[in-house]
Amino acid sequence: MSPSPHLTNLSAALMEKHLFLCIFLAFFLHFSTLSFVHAQVTNISTDKQALLALKARISHDPSNLLTSSWSTSSSVCHWMGITCGARHLRVTGLNISHFGLTATLPPQLGNLSFLSRLDINNNSFYGALPEEYAQLRRLKYLVLSRNSLSGELPASIFDNLPNLQLLYLRSNMFEGRIPSTISKCRSLQNLSLSFNNFTGAIPKEIGNLTQLRAIYLGYNKLQGEIPKELGNLAKLERLSLPNSYLTGTIPREIGNLTLIKYLYLYSNKLTGK
Template identity: 35%
Template sequence: EIPYEIGNLHNLEWMAFSFNKLVGVVPTAIFNVSTLKSLYLHNVRLPNLEELLLWGNNFSGTIPSFIFNASKLFTLGLEENSFSGFIPNTFGSLRNLEWLSLNDNYLTSSTPKLSFLSSLSNCKYLEYFGFYNNPLGGILPRAIGNLSQSMEDFQMHNCNISGSIPEEISNLTNLIAIYLGRNKLNGSIPIALGKLKKLQLLSLEDNQLEGSIPDNLCGLAALFQLDLGGNKLCGFIPACSGNLTNLRKLYLGSNQLTSIPSTLWNLKDILHLNLSSNSFTGPLPLKIGNFNVLIQLDLSMNNFSGVIPTKIGGLKDLQYLFLEYNRLQGSIPNSIGDLISLKSLNLSNNNLSGTIPISLEKLLDLKEINVSFNNLEGEIPREGPFRNFSAESFKGNELLCGMPNLQVLSCRTNHTSGKNDLLIGIVLPLSTIFMMVVVLLILKYRKGGKSQLNDANMSSVANQKRFTYLELFQATNGFSENNLIGRGGFGSVYKARIHDGMEAAVKVFDLQYRGAFKSFDIECDMMK
């Protein structure tokens, strides 16, 4: 045996054990000699070696051949090194192997059909095969179905593998997890995967898979995580997916799916749901409130319309809510302020209107918010998490006001909210961001006096001149006291300078007074 004391040679740089009859365990102390530059173990025979773990170093070169002389080896960990070259076809000589980890190296195959997989068919006890993050290339051979019937965990993601997924993989009936994501796999998802009744995790994300999601996957009753995102899948999400009661993580984003079954919203124990970047339409269902323990919900970049259901406020464990790039309308529900665990909220690029609910100030864990490019108005909340947000969170909402650092309008302080004010003119529904106003009282000022407008001119102006609320807000310097001409029983009149140099008087009615509407009608009649 190699003596343990060899680790005391603190200045050792070169050590070779080639062509000997050494037995026993390689002392771990050898690998603590920090000065060691070269270690040769060629033709070493380790007939009693059962475990060899060299992971997490910077070993380079090819996989040492002496390893294949350790006939009793059942655990081999070479991951997270810099091994390169072809994967030997001699792994089959390690017939007792149960755990093989080669991930995070620079290994390749000597043949496009990954012949080393065929040699592993001799390892009848192999339960774990980790080969991910290697520049492998090639295609998965049908011989994959000849691997150990004991195989539980098969990991070959990010290996540059192309071709289709062989149906023979369904022969491995004890599989619990399949990781084949981030490759170049094409074709359809094999129906035969439905035979893997023990499967708990199926990861096929970021490939080029096409066709529909097979109904057969609904037979995987033990399935905990299904990741099919980043493919070219189309059509419906199977209605039977609502039967996967053990499902906790469902990732279907970045496909071409068009329909969500109502049964999907019955998965009350799901933790992560990502349906982003598809072609889903219609309103968000009220059943969204069924997700009692949901942590992350991503429905962004679809064509959802209608309002955000108030029941979404019942998702007390929700930490991440992404609804951006849809066609959602109406106001932001006050109930979002009940999402006490929320860390990130993105509602940007929709058609949302109204104010940002003050209830969001209660979300003390909220680190990110984005409500940009909507039709929001009113004052941006200032307390709680809003103390830390920047202008990027609110841009593209021309009627928002707030602190100067947010790069929005300054808020009015001398008038009640828009619910109690009425600009004389034709007002579109309050849910729209641009309130077009026909200015009825035009008072032109010139040096030396005023010029009167006759009825014909007034009618022409009323028919042609239309202004947005923002234009009038700016023209009156934010309805400043300095622009105030006078106050009456039902409102105030402000001097406005329009962008083309025209001066006008704009009257704002105070709807708190019962006669305001009647006064508005009378003055409109007078202007006809």
């Protein structure tokens, strides 16, 4: 006796459902494995290798601080100048300011994917700022002041730093134009690029950074006029542009800055009232 059409249809439906579940489980296991491998690759050992790349570039450590503290036999979270997050146990802070170090910046620091603070203020770092630091999406504070860093600022470095609040590059030897892409750092509150060799005009796009409270661009080799777009910065309290070869008149829009406390424009070639 041949099976009834009802039983045939039921059997086909069950087989189709079983096949679907097998395919689903196969995809699930595949992507779960990939996620597990990725998690394994980007763990604390990734941070450790990035920091060891920095240590390898240090040619002068007068106090022997990193040489003695940054040991492969101890946890990265116990190294001097390193802060780790309590939740993920990943490196969130690198603060080696005032150590008197001489080195170049390695691109591997761009792999510190949980880093929110990078502070190497007052050392003797030299060379370029690596483009790989654009990968530091969680970065809030970038403090590289009082070093000997040089070259142009990579325009791409500001493409993926939405959380950056403080950018201090004062007293280095950076040159070239200030990238207009800095306007993508919409959380930026403090911008200090003074005492460098920046040229060209002040990007009018800075007027889009509505969270800015302080701008320091003095003692550069800038050209052109003060952008009227700076008048959009309603929260601005400090505007410092002295000794920067600026020309033209002071924009009337500067009068919109009702919270301004300090306005430094001396030693330029400004005209008018």
